[in-house]
Amino acid sequence: MEYETSKIDSPDRSATDPAGRTETLSLSGYRASMASVWVGTVFSLVIAGLLTGNWIEMKFLFPLREKKLLEMRQAWAKEPANEQLAADIRTLDQRLRGMRISRQSFSTLGAWGLLGFAVVTVVALKCAARFRRTLPMPQLDPAAATHQAQTARHNRYAVMAGLGILAFAWLVLYLIPSPQYPESATASFLDNPTGKPTVPSPSETDPVKPSPLHPTDKPTAEPPKPAAVATLDELKANWPSFRGFDGSGICTQSNIPTEWDGESGKNIAWKTPLEGLLPGNNSPVIWGDRIYFSGATPTERQVYCFSVTDGTLLWKTPIPTLDKATEPLELSEETGYSSSTMAVDNARTYAIFSTGDIAAVDPAGKVVWNKNLGRPQSTYGFVTSLAIFQGRVIVQYDQGAAEDNLSKLIALDGATGNVVWETPRPVANSWSSPIVVPFGNAWQLIATADPLVAAYNPADGKELWRAQCISGDIAPSPIVAAGRVLAIEPYNAIVAVKADGTGDVSKTHVIKVGDLSIPDIASPISDGRFVWLLTTEGVLTCYDIRDAEPAPIDDAHKKNPRFRWEHEFQKESFFASPVLNGETIYLLSAKGRTYRVAAAEAFQQLGVNTLPDKFHASPAFVSGRILLRGSAFLWCIRSP
Template sequence: MPRLFPHAAFLPILIASAVSAGAPWPQFRGPAGDGVVVGQSVPLTVGEDENLLWKTALPGKAWSSPVIADGVVWMTTAIEAIPTEEERVAMLRQAGVEEKHLKQRAVAKQIDLKLVSVDFKTGELLRQVDLTTVEQPDPIHPLNSYASPTPVISGGNVYCHFGTFGTFCVDRTGGEIVWSRRLPLDHAVGPGSSPFVDGDRLVLIQDGMERQYVVALDKSTGKTVWEVDRPEMVAPSGDQKKAYCTPIKIVDPRGREQLICMGSQWIVAYQPETGNEIWRAYHGKGFSVVPRPVYGDGVVYFSTGFGKAQLWAVRVDGEGDVSSSHVVWTVPKGIPTKPSPVLHDGLVYVIDDNGIASCFEADSGQLVWKKRIGGKHSASPLLVDGRLYFGSHEGTVTVMSAGRDAEVVSESQLDGQIMASFAAVENSLVIRTADAIYRFAE
């Protein structure tokens, strides 16, 4: 049962978040960053020989999601020089990894970070842009990659972020690097936060072990526009202060623009132009937060991350510390630590890491239904034309009808592991697996 707070009846103005058919796919989770697509019809079933327009093998290893504009699909990747098991253990010990964590870390001797482009119509591999080579990169979690943050397209450029390994602005026409920055950070298990473009600024959440902050860069030059530290946290170590979330931008019922940046222990809203704090809410001891928040009707919905993941709903019309005044409801169990939620037509959908999908009332947090999908899940679900699309580590694509009487309507199987979130453009479903990129259409 959700814990309901007395503000649950608050129903402010709805801010539209869905985007019409034919729009490009410029960022993580689509044009509005919420995984909701209307006005398109993508295939109900997919497969290695079903509704497949093309499949293109990709170099390297990366969990970043594809972004699409002007007939080109863009992705980042990392080409790893793999050590032997003996070398791996020695490198991890040299990096200061504790003995008990050796099996929980991966490392490469060298990584070549690249930007890859594919023709949306034909699947032809168009270009590989060499961004940087990193000798002896930091260790990562075995489930992570060195290229997990999703790039973002804005104007004639694509912005690639690899956390501590570098941030790059690349010209989409010629493939030249316009500028690059390196903002060192101890991620502990590798990078995860995707960049976000807000007007003339590129916003990065930098929640590491030793320091947690948000920075806005001039997207034309890469120079810092503003930088702000996160609220003070109480934790035994930096491991419980780090996070991997991606910002969202909203306009609240009072007409204020807000840049909402979820982190460990706190969710914070900032003024986009200055970085000044608008409000903050303490959500407990959750850390290593991955899911991107969603917003509607004056309320932001978010997962609290690792520890014991919960789903929270918080009103955004406050100022200062709103922890005791603006929490609408919380759901204490069955919530994902990696896949992001979907908000649509008054319902919040989630799928937890172990493949159990749930639906909640957006205004009360009451459970509508819970169904076992199966598999392990990291990719965020996609809602297209009234259907929910899920991708699992095992390469299974599951489609459910959305709504109060949802049911599984199809299951399809692809050859590779799915960690990246799907894209939907021009009535096509674009799926990246561990080894390839696919385009499906009827």
């Protein structure tokens, strides 16, 4: 009896191998599967090639471009009047930052695309094998049949393994760290001139209940009547300025939280959405039960006051402008109109903006005074934070080139805004912030800018000593540790200057600590034994500063006797400066991860905590709480 295979096969068995060894259950399915295999393979190879080129550019070409930028900055330092060179520097700097962000985004999307097409290829191969299966055939040699089946199976496994290895290899390549810049907190403003960022709404299952964002007409409690001048103990108990009362970034309070999680709500006291508030990169400051920060756009400026207890917005105060200039400010993407951290004491809060507008606001939200210091001539925009001293607010108003004679320190009376003293400075524009630090029974006001690290008497503004030892675009702020001022020359060096001299101490009091992995934005942190530096790209470096005598430094850091260790946090970026509490260093990344690292001679990571937000501002610490200003929320973390 004769019959056709197609008549007894309910599936579409429309093809048979001429040798009778294979059977196609579905010709259309088989062809579609093989087409998917080819598409997945081709796209995988294309994406792999593009990722390779992207990685080569980030790994090898970008350092050359950054070297060129550094050389241009050094040339501009010698010719500060060269406006064309300054414009070229701004253009190249912004172009490099934009390219880094785009390359970073492509790496992420490309890696996922490669993985997706690899999965498609493997699944399609498996489907093709099922659509065209091998039929059992009697063989003269049973061993040959076994061998043939094993060979076919091994071939399929080899193909699948090869694709798996390809996907795994490129995933590993993607995970190789490359320098990154976080998305600027001001980027949303550039796309949204109204200054009203889009904030994700909390879900119904959100374990953290958002605090109300409705300012009351009157504070929930009458503010206490302030004493004449805040005491040193009061300053230490609060967080009155950038990185604490002395700018050191050290929190001496106890019971600081060590573990939290934004998704589950663990140790999250509250979070307040910032939707509708003006943008700004400045960090929060704290006095008593109040949190303060500011925001601004080209047309508006505001100061905000929140409750430490529950995150309620107590009031927001508009600050009128006295800026008479009509042309728009030239600002870099990272600065914006409100990057300067405020200052607060027991009587008033103080805020300054990129336009040169400065104001004092009382605890009830009323403007006490406001004035304009003149629009600053700053290459990237004014971002220097304020300092306070005995009822006065101090402004480091560095601008233009050194020979322009525009830079100065200004002390304003906190109650009236009148100038108490003003001291000219022969320096170029800078972006670091001044610190006021006690030395025994005296105080010193420390300020850094190309080419000086200098100390002044904060009572009258008279210069105490100076050291010509840094150059370039100075953004990290100085700190004081073990009787020395530690100052950063971005990318190039960290120096230590003994703070007990008088006059020009350039040749007698300056020690070069190190030149490896020097930050360009974040300020250093020190416990008096070691100093830790954190670069924007996520490299944390430790140097020993206990040796007071100069020591030779070779280009190879291992020959530097002060070098202890360095560690890279992969695929991270950092704009916020570190904070030290006890024996623990807190490092807040732009992606919302806070790494806890031991303040020790050897690297030890103690833990990592995550918040679903983006961060540019440095955190503020008070007893039992950490306050963080994100792009979407104001967060309060508490001890359990």
